[in-house]
Each structure stands twice: as structure tokens, then as C-alpha cells.
Amino acid sequence: MQTDIYRVNVGPIHPSTHGGLHAEAVMDGEIIQDVIVHLGYVHRSVEKIAESRTYQQFVPYTARLDYLATNLPVLGYCQTVEKLLGIEVPERAEYIRVIMAELSRIASHQIAIAATGIDLGATTGLMYGMRDRERIMNIFEMTGGQRLLSSYIRIGGVAADIPDDFIPAVRSFVNDVPQMIDEYNGLMTGNEIWAARMQGVGILNPEDAVKYGVTGPNLRASGIAYDIRKAEPYGIYDRLDFDIPTGSRGDSLDRWTVRIEEVRQSGRIIGQALDNLPEGEIIARVPKTLKPDPGKDIYHRIESAKGELGYYIVSDGGNKPYRLHVRAPSFINLMVLPLVCRGGVFQDIITNIATLDPILGESDR
Amino acid sequence: MNGQGLIKGLGITFKHFFQKEITEQYPDVMPQLAPRFRGCLQFEFEKCIACGICVNSCPNNVLSFETEKDENSKKKKLLSYTIDFQHCMFCNLCAEGCPKQCIYFDHNFELSSFKREDIKMVYLRPAEMDMREEESTNGQEQQESKEQKQIDAMQKALQKNPGKVLSKILEQEEDIIILSELMQSDEKTAGKIAELMVKDKEKAAKVAAGFVNKAKKNRAKTETAGEGGDAND
Amino acid sequence: MEALFVNLAAVLSGWLTSLGLSPIWADTVLLFVKWIIVITIITLNIIILIWLERKVSAFFQERLGPNRLGPFGIFQTIADAIKLLTKEDIVPSAADKLIFKTAPMFFIVVAVMLYTVIPMGQGMEVINLNIGLLFFISIGSLSTIALLMAGWGSNNKWSLMGAVRSVAQMVSYEIPLAFSLLGVVMISGSLNLQDIVAAQGKLWFIILQPIAFITYFIAATAELNRGPFDMPEAEQELTGGAYTEYTGMRWALFFLAEYTNLVAVSALMATVFLGGWQGPWLPSWLWIIIKTYGVILVFFWVKWTFPRIRMDHLMSFSWKVLVPVSLGNILLTGAGIYFCRWMGWC
Numbered sequence: 001m002q003t004d005i006y007r008v009n010v011g012p013i014h015p016s017t018h019g020g021l022h023a024e025a026v027m028d029g030e031i032i033q034d035v036i037v038h039l040g041y042v043h044r045s046v047e048k049i050a051e052s053r054t055y056q057q058f059v060p061y062t063a064r065l066d067y068l069a070t071n072l073p074v075l076g077y078c079q080t081v082e083k084l085l086g087i088e089v090p091e092r093a094e095y096i097r098v099i100m101a102e103l104s105r106i107a108s109h110q111i112a113i114a115a116t117g118i119d120l121g122a123t124t125g126l127m128y129g130m131r132d133r134e135r136i137m138n139i140f141e142m143t144g145g146q147r148l149l150s151s152y153i154r155i156g157g158v159a160a161d162i163p164d165d166f167i168p169a170v171r172s173f174v175n176d177v178p179q180m181i182d183e184y185n186g187l188m189t190g191n192e193i194w195a196a197r198m199q200g201v202g203i204l205n206p207e208d209a210v211k212y213g214v215t216g217p218n219l220r221a222s223g224i225a226y227d228i229r230k231a232e233p234y235g236i237y238d239r240l241d242f243d244i245p246t247g248s249r250g251d252s253l254d255r256w257t258v259r260i261e262e263v264r265q266s267g268r269i270i271g272q273a274l275d276n277l278p279e280g281e282i283i284a285r286v287p288k289t290l291k292p293d294p295g296k297d298i299y300h301r302i303e304s305a306k307g308e309l310g311y312y313i314v315s316d317g318g319n320k321p322y323r324l325h326v327r328a329p330s331f332i333n334l335m336v337l338p339l340v341c342r343g344g345v346f347q348d349i350i351t352n353i354a355t356l357d358p359i360l361g362e363s364d365r
Numbered sequence: 366m367n368g369q370g371l372i373k374g375l376g377i378t379f380k381h382f383f384q385k386e387i388t389e390q391y392p393d394v395m396p397q398l399a400p401r402f403r404g405c406l407q408f409e410f411e412k413c414i415a416c417g418i419c420v421n422s423c424p425n426n427v428l429s430f431e432t433e434k435d436e437n438s439k440k441k442k443l444l445s446y447t448i449d450f451q452h453c454m455f456c457n458l459c460a461e462g463c464p465k466q467c468i469y470f471d472h473n474f475e476l477s478s479f480k481r482e483d484i485k486m487v488y489l490r491p492a493e494m495d496m497r498e499e500e501s502t503n504g505q506e507q508q509e510s511k512e513q514k515q516i517d518a519m520q521k522a523l524q525k526n527p528g529k530v531l532s533k534i535l536e537q538e539e540d541i542i543i544l545s546e547l548m549q550s551d552e553k554t555a556g557k558i559a560e561l562m563v564k565d566k567e568k569a570a571k572v573a574a575g576f577v578n579k580a581k582k583n584r585a586k587t588e589t590a591g592e593g594g595d596a597n598d
Numbered sequence: 599m600e601a602l603f604v605n606l607a608a609v610l611s612g613w614l615t616s617l618g619l620s621p622i623w624a625d626t627v628l629l630f631v632k633w634i635i636v637i638t639i640i641t642l643n644i645i646i647l648i649w650l651e652r653k654v655s656a657f658f659q660e661r662l663g664p665n666r667l668g669p670f671g672i673f674q675t676i677a678d679a680i681k682l683l684t685k686e687d688i689v690p691s692a693a694d695k696l697i698f699k700t701a702p703m704f705f706i707v708v709a710v711m712l713y714t715v716i717p718m719g720q721g722m723e724v725i726n727l728n729i730g731l732l733f734f735i736s737i738g739s740l741s742t743i744a745l746l747m748a749g750w751g752s753n754n755k756w757s758l759m760g761a762v763r764s765v766a767q768m769v770s771y772e773i774p775l776a777f778s779l780l781g782v783v784m785i786s787g788s789l790n791l792q793d794i795v796a797a798q799g800k801l802w803f804i805i806l807q808p809i810a811f812i813t814y815f816i817a818a819t820a821e822l823n824r825g826p827f828d829m830p831e832a833e834q835e836l837t838g839g840a841y842t843e844y845t846g847m848r849w850a851l852f853f854l855a856e857y858t859n860l861v862a863v864s865a866l867m868a869t870v871f872l873g874g875w876q877g878p879w880l881p882s883w884l885w886i887i888i889k890t891y892g893v894i895l896v897f898f899w900v901k902w903t904f905p906r907i908r909m910d911h912l913m914s915f916s917w918k919v920l921v922p923v924s925l926g927n928i929l930l931t932g933a934g935i936y937f938c939r940w941m942g943w944c
């Protein structure tokens with residue numbers, strides 16, 4: 001039967017596009033022929049802003065890249081600057097950073113879980129994911145003073161020592177992680193409708209994933225156990241024991257389960273960091289004005305919640321970066337959206353966006 | 366599979382149906398904020414030394430101030446301080462850098478306002494601050510010299526006629542005699558009493574009584590010591 | 599108590615004839631009064647239902663739900679209705695105006711028509727049709743036309759997709775819906791709903807026809823466009839589907855009609871499978887309300903637990919699972935009836 005090809009604009013204003021993604025779907029009936037991703041609706045020229053801010057002043061801006069995992073991009077930036085200037089971070093600060101970073105990862109994944117829930121119509125899943133994330137937000141408020149963009153990690157360490165009720169709060173959260181995961185699995189993963197909507201949807205095979213430069217949980221779901229925390233450990237990650245969960249099919253269900261498993265692993269990491277938390281300084285002595293050697297450049301990457309988050313900084317000897325580039329994992333992960341959507345039905349676009357878990361603040365910068 | 370998952374899901378929601386709700390009943394019940402919570406930026410004009418650390422550390426040009434060089438003291442004088450709060454990103458860099466802790470966040474998080482202009486907070490130099498400063502610089506010197514004259518006069522009077530002057534602060538005859546004896550042997554005590562009498566009569570009375578008591582005790586001590594010595598002999 | 603409403607009707611009709619009206623006119627006026635009562639009940643009911651759904655879903659999600667207007671927030675719906683009534687009525691310039699405007703009215707009229715045959719108590723129905731069940735099914739499937747009108751008239755891709763989905767879904771679920779009711783009809787031997795209720799004097803049909811109950815429940819969920827089968831609306835995918843372009847009261851009419859349908863289908867389920875108005879101690883009209891609300895709560899529970907099914911799964915589930923199962927149920931019922939006769943039990 002001869003049918004017309006038509007185009008549907010999913011986004012930028014659409015309930016399920018995670019904040020300003022515009023995916024233009026080329027449809028043949030309910031079948032997707034192609035998806036064209038238009039980006040830039042949340043562009044704030046963060047990289048350009050960096051050039052007019054001092055190294056310290058740029059720290060709060062990095063938190064706005066991946067605002068759902070606020071401490072991770074900040075950690076990445078601070079570590080890059082520390083590497084550039086050769087600053088040694090005190091031991092205690094490293095441990096606190098790991099705890100905060102992993103809490104951020106859990107928060108980000110819980111948002112992914114919650115958002116996938118609502119995108120697929122399981123509204124209650126959204127509420128449960130958000131409810132559990134709320135506890136992390138309270139921990140952030142307790143330490144950094146803010147819930148979403150806590151501005152806690154600084155160049156050289158962390159802004160303030162942890163408050164007294166921090167350790168009990170984190171401990172109880174970590175202890176409850178398995179219970180939360182059971183709930184998500186019971187409500188969503190184990191549900192037949194859920195499985196049917198995700199299984200075999202948006203398959204990303206390992207070769208394509210590597211070719212496109214996909215990283216993070218999306219790559220691991222395709223079966224490649226690549227995690228920068230293991231492959232190129234930064235901070236104190238080489239002292240911590242954790243597993244890299246991987247999938248086998250590379251479909252949406254794998255991406256979903258890998259995220260849930262990562263929540264569990266992050267819980268483990270936090271437990272270990274709490275056990276070994278040393279006493280001591282929380283921030284290194286950092287000069288008031290940071291002036292790296294002129295012409296020096298550096299690339300440093302961390303495993304953020306969405307994948308490999310890298311910062312490339314070129315210095316011209318001044319107190320501001322000459323050029324700063326962010327390798328945003330969401331941006332690169334989004335590039336596979338057309339690939340995984342082609343041939344599926346319309347609803348798969350939503351599933352795929354949800355399970356690829358992009359964050360537009362980061363991909364548009 | 367085969368529907369078990371569906372039933373399990375139903376079971377989970379059923380269980381939650383009877384659980385306690387977690388809704389925070391804002392604004393009936395205000396949320397519990399952590400001590401470090403950053404709400405609204407506050408500024409204390411009087412403490413600020415206009416060092417400019419906050420302004421320089423702010424990434425978003427939220428803060429600005431106007432200063433004036435004071436001719437007398439050659440110090441920077443803060444005229445106004447502006448917080449253009451709409452650009453603030455609550456990063457705390459300003460508050461962390463401030464040496465006087467005069468810029469800080471409070472717990473007020475209800476920041477909405479009807480007009481855009483209301484977001485901007487301008488602190489002007491309080492008028493009483495200038496007045497006080499005047500008192501403490503120009504006025505102070507004059508007052509000091511005036512007082513000194515009075516004190517000198519008082520001291521002279523004390524030396525001339527101790528009984529009459531001291532009767533203003535001491536009641537018993539015996540005490541007056543003791544104190545005048547003491548003052549004659551020690552000029553410092555006289556100076557102190559004179560100064561206090563000019564500035565604060567009550568305090569002078571107390572101090573005088575203290576001196577007398579001390580002198581009495583000393584006497585008693587020397588007497589008992591003398592007795593003891595006798596016994597030993 | 600039991601015959602309260604029946605007696606009231608009798609008094610009214612007696613009074614009308616005493617005024618000198620011919621019996622046929624008296625009946626017409628009575629019918630009119632009955633309709634007004636039904637519509638009032640529906641409207642009141644919906645105010646409660648919307649509130650109830652919001653409350654129930656909130657409890658499932660550990661929230662409180664509306665709680666600020668009136669006791670337990672019960673007046674929230676009224677406030678919302680007033681808000682919707684006073685909202686600007688936007689008709690897109692590209693819309694097919696006539697179709698766009700009539701669609702919500704058509705939807706609500708169809709939904710209200712369903713109440714014609716539902717026995718709301720002993721001897722309490724608007725019309726005692728001897729093909730009541732058939733009437734209910736055929737009128738029920740008319741609502742798809744309203745959705746198609748809304749989708750087509752809006753001249754919007756989302757709306758059209760929602761409308762097309764709705765038609766596909768309704769057409770496929772119509773069949774298991776009717777088939778699953780056939781078993782009941784075979785046992786009771788009548789399409790008249792009062793007869794079906796009477797046939798459940800000893801044993802509810804949910805026990806005799808459990809498979810039919812489940813297939814009917816699933817098919818009815820799809821017919822009602824309720825989660826997990828809320829394809830035509832699908833907020834997260836189609837941004838509201840067929841209702842995307844509607845605002846204010848027109849949108850509210852769709853909402854009203856959906857809830858009206860929900861009550862009607864739940865009442866039918868209570869009538870056909872749960873013994874209708876029959877029950878001890880309480881008057882019959884109270885029993886049907888209790889049973890209807892029980893079924894509605896199950897609908898809520900399902901909606902607020904399950905994710906939305908995928909369109910193609912929805913279709914294949916209907917044709918590959920529900921239709922064969924309901925057909926098998928008919929076969930089983932037939933065999934059972936013959937077995938019973940052969941054994942001499944009935």
C-alpha cells in the first residue's frame with residue numbers, strides 16, 4: 001500500500017524529551033523511518049563563559065552541565081584544574097568526594113528510572129524514584145547547602161567538612177538501596193508490559209556503540225565492560241571494590257537494568273568510602289589566583305552518570321582558561337538515537353530517549 | 366512472567382496505599398532546612414570593610430559596591446552595596462571569601478516578588494552610622510580633653526580636702542580616713558578615684574569601698590601576723 | 599427504602615395522569631424526569647469520581663492528593679470545573695470547525711445514552727429494553743466516532759495519531775468485549791439486563807464465568823481508554839492525543855464523558871458479573887452503587903500501577919490472546935450447559 005511519509009516533531013516542547021530535545025521523526029504510519037535530532041535549545045555557551053571566568057569562578061557553572069548529577073561534572077572540572085596545576089587533594093577530601101560523586105550518580109540514575117517510568121506511562125514509578133532521590137537531595141542540602149546544585153566540591157578539595165548527621169543519613173540511605181531496587185524491579189522491570197515495551201527495542205550493538213563513541217551505562221548495556229573508574233582510575237577509585245554491570249543485548253531493557261545495577265554498585269562504593277573515611281584536612285592550600293604555565297593544556301575525564309565526561313583546558317598563563325572544552329557524554333550518546341529508533345514504532349522513540357538518558361544541559365552546553 | 370509481574374506490581378502499589386504519605390504540607394508546615402541551607406543573600410552594612418573580595422569572587426557579577434575615600438582617615442568608606450539577586454546562582458563563593466562574614470545566606474527561600482526591580486537589593490549607608498562615626502572621631506577628641514580637665518581638678522580637690530570629697534562616695538567616717546591615708550601614700554589610687562568620680566559616681570563608690578576593705582584586711586593581717594610572731598617568740 | 603425511587607416514580611406518574619394527561623404523555627414526561635435525574639446523578643458522581651481518582655492515585659504514590667478545598671479536598675473538582683468553564687475557548691484556525699466543536703458533545707451524549715439500560719435497582723431503569731446488553735455494547739462503541747471526529751477536526755498530527763489509534767483499538771477490542779459477554783447471555787438466556795440480574799440470584803456469574811470476567815475487564819479497560827490502554831490520549835507520547843487541541847470546557851467534556859463511560863461500564867460489570875443490585879440488608883440501589891465503586895477502584899488500581907502498553911502489542915494481544923480466549927470461553931460455556939442438561943442439573 002502506498003502511504004505518505006510524514007514528519008512529527010517530538011519536542012522541543014513535549015512531555016517526554018527531558019528538557020528541550022527536538023527529535024524530528026520521519027514516519028511511515030506508525031513505523032519510524034528516521035529520526036533527526038536537533039540540538040541547541042538549551043545552549044548557554046558554557047564553554048565561552050569559561051574563557052571570561054577565573055578558574056574558581058567557573059566551578060559553579062560546571063554544576064549546571066549535568067544538573068541531575070550535580071557533583072560529577074564539578075568533580076571532573078576540579079580534578080582537571082588540579083591536574084593542570086599539580087594540586088594534591090587531601091585524603092579526607094578524596095573520600096568525601098567519592099561519596100558525593102556516587103550519591104550524585106545514584107540521584108541521576110534514580111531520575112532516569114523515574115523519568116523512564118513516566119515516559120512509559122507508569123506514573124507511580126516516577127513517584128517512587130523521586131521519593132528515594134529526595135533523600136539524596138536532603139544529604140546534599142545538609143553538606144553543600146543546596147539541594148540540586150549544591151556547590152560543594154571546590155578546586156583542591158571540598159567546601160566544608162561533613163556535618164555530624166551526614167554519616168548516619170548516608171548509611172541509612174545505602175542500607176535501603178537494595179530495598180528500593182526491589183521496589184523498582186517489582187513495579188516496573190518485572191512487569192510484562194514493561195518488559196514487552198523494552199525488550200528488543202532500540203538495539204545498539206557493541207560495534208556501533210564503539211563507532212559512535214557511546215559511553216557510560218549505554219555502552220555497558222551493549223556488553224562492553226568499560227568504565228573509566230576501572231579503566232583509568234582517578235581519585236581513589238583504585239582502592240574501592242565494585243563491579244561493572246553489563247548487558248548482553250544492548251536493548252532498552254538492558255540499559256534500564258544496567259542503570260538499576262549501577263545504583264546498587266554505587267551503594268557499595270559509598271559503603272566502603274564511609275568505612276575508610278580518614279580524618280584530616282578537607283581542602284588543599286590553593287593560591288587565591290590560579291595561574292597555570294602558559295601554553296599548558298590538559299585533558300582529564302571521569303565516569304559521569306551519563307558516560308565519559310572530559311574537560312580539555314588550554315592555559316595562556318592567565319587566571320582564566322584560554323579555551324575550555326567539555327566532552328559531554330549525553331551529546332555523543334544522543335547521536336545514536338536515529339540508529340536505535342529506525343524501524344521501530346512511534347512509541348519506541350520515547351522509550352529510547354528515556355533509556356539513553358540524555359541530559360540536555362550537558363549536550364547543548 | 367505470564368502475569369506474575371503484573372500481580373506483583375499491583376501488590377506493591379496496594380502496599381503503598383496504606384503507607385504513610387510523605388508529602389510535606391508546605392506552607393502549613395514549613396520544611397526542615399539544614400543549617401547550611403542557602404536561601405536569601407543577606408548583607409550587614411556596618412561590618413563590611415569594603416575589601417572587595419566578594420565582588421571579585423562572584424562569577425556572575427551579582428555584587429557591586431560604591432566607596433569613597435575618607436579624607437581624614439584615608440580609609441575606604443562604603444557608600445552603597447548592591448546585590449542584583451536575579452543573577453545569583455547560590456554558589457556561596459562570596460560568603461566563603463568574606464573576611465568579616467558580613468555577607469551570608471539566611472534560610473528565607475520564598476524569594477518570589479511581583480516586580481523585577483524588587484529582586485535587586487540595594488543597601489545604602491545607614492545615616493546613624495555616619496553620626497556615630499563623627500562622634501567617635503571629631504567629637505571624641507573634644508570630649509576627652511574636657512573630661513581630662515575635670516579629672517585633674519578632682520584630683521587636686523582630693524589632695525586638698527579628702528574628707529569632704531570622699532564623703533560623697535563613702536558613708537563611714539572611719540572609711541574616709543582610711544582611704545585618704547591610702548591616697549596620700551599612693552598617687553595612682555587617687556588618680557583612679559578622681560577619674561571614676563568624674564565619669565561614674567556609683568562605680569567610684571564601689572571601687573572606693575573595695576579599696577577600703579582591702580586596706581582593712583591588710584591591716585588585720587599584719588596584726589594577726591604580728592600576734593602569731595609574738596606567740597612563736 | 600427499597601422501593602423508594604420506584605414508588606416516587608409511581609406517585610409522579612399517578613399525579614400526571616390525574617392532571618388529565620393521557621398515559622402515553624405521562625410516560626414521556628416521566629421518561630424526561632428520569633433522564634434529568636440520571637444526568638444529575640452522573641454529574642454529581644463525576645465530581646466525586648475525579649476527586650476519588652486523584653485521592654486514590656495519590657495514596658498509591660504516597661502523596662496526599664487534593665486536601666485544601668473542603669474536607670479532604672472534596673471541593674477541588676468543583677473549583678477545577680469553574681476554572682475550566684471560565685477558560686478561554688480556543689479553536690485552532692486550521693481546525694475543521696464544525697467537527698471540532700461537535701466532537702465533545704457527541705462524546706458526552708453517547709456516554710450518557712449508556713445509562714438507558716443499566717438497572718440501578720429493582721425495577722429501576724430508564725427503559726427496560728429486552729436487548730439491553732446489545733444496546734449497551736453498540737452504543738458504547740460509538741464513542742470511537744467522537745474521538746475520530748476530535749482527531750480529524752483538530753487538524754493536528756498528534757490528534758490524528760491519537761484518533762487513528764483509538765479507532766484501531768476500539769475495533770479490535772469490540773470483539774473480545776462482545777464475545778466475553780456472550781457466555782453470560784448463554785447461561786441466562788436473555789439480553790435483558792434485568793433478566794441477567796435475576797439469573798444471578800444464587801450464584802454470581804463471576805464464579806461461573808471467571809475467564810469471561812477477566813477478558814471483559816481487559817477489553818473494557820481498552821474500550822474506556824484507561825491506562826494501561828490509554829493509547830488515544832497518551833500524554834507522554836502523543837501529548838494528549840485526540841484532546842491535544844482542546845481547551846476549557848470542551849476539553850472538560852471529554853474528561854466528563856470518559857468518567858461517565860467509566861461509571862457505565864463498571865455498573866455493567868457489576869450487573870453482569872457481580873449480581874447487579876442484589877444483596878442482603880441494604881436496598882438494591884445502594885448495592886449497585888457499592889459494587890460499581892468497587893469495580894471502579896480496581897480500574898484505578900490497575901491504571902496507577904501499570905505502564906502503557908505499546909500499540910502493536912495492544913493489537914496483537916487483542917487478536918492473538920483475547921479473541922481466542924473469549925471464543926474458547928464460549929465453547930466451554932456451551933459444553934458446560936450441555937453437560938449440565940445431560941446431568942439434569944438445570
Ligand code: SF4
Pocket residue numbers: 406422423424425426427428452453454455456457458459460
Ligand atoms: S552566591 Fe555566587 S553568584 Fe550569588 S552573589 Fe555570591 S558569589 Fe555571586
Ligand code: SF4
Pocket residue numbers: 412413414415416417418419420462463464465466467468
Ligand atoms: S568580602 Fe565581606 S567585607 Fe569584603 S567587601 Fe565583601 S562583604 Fe564587605
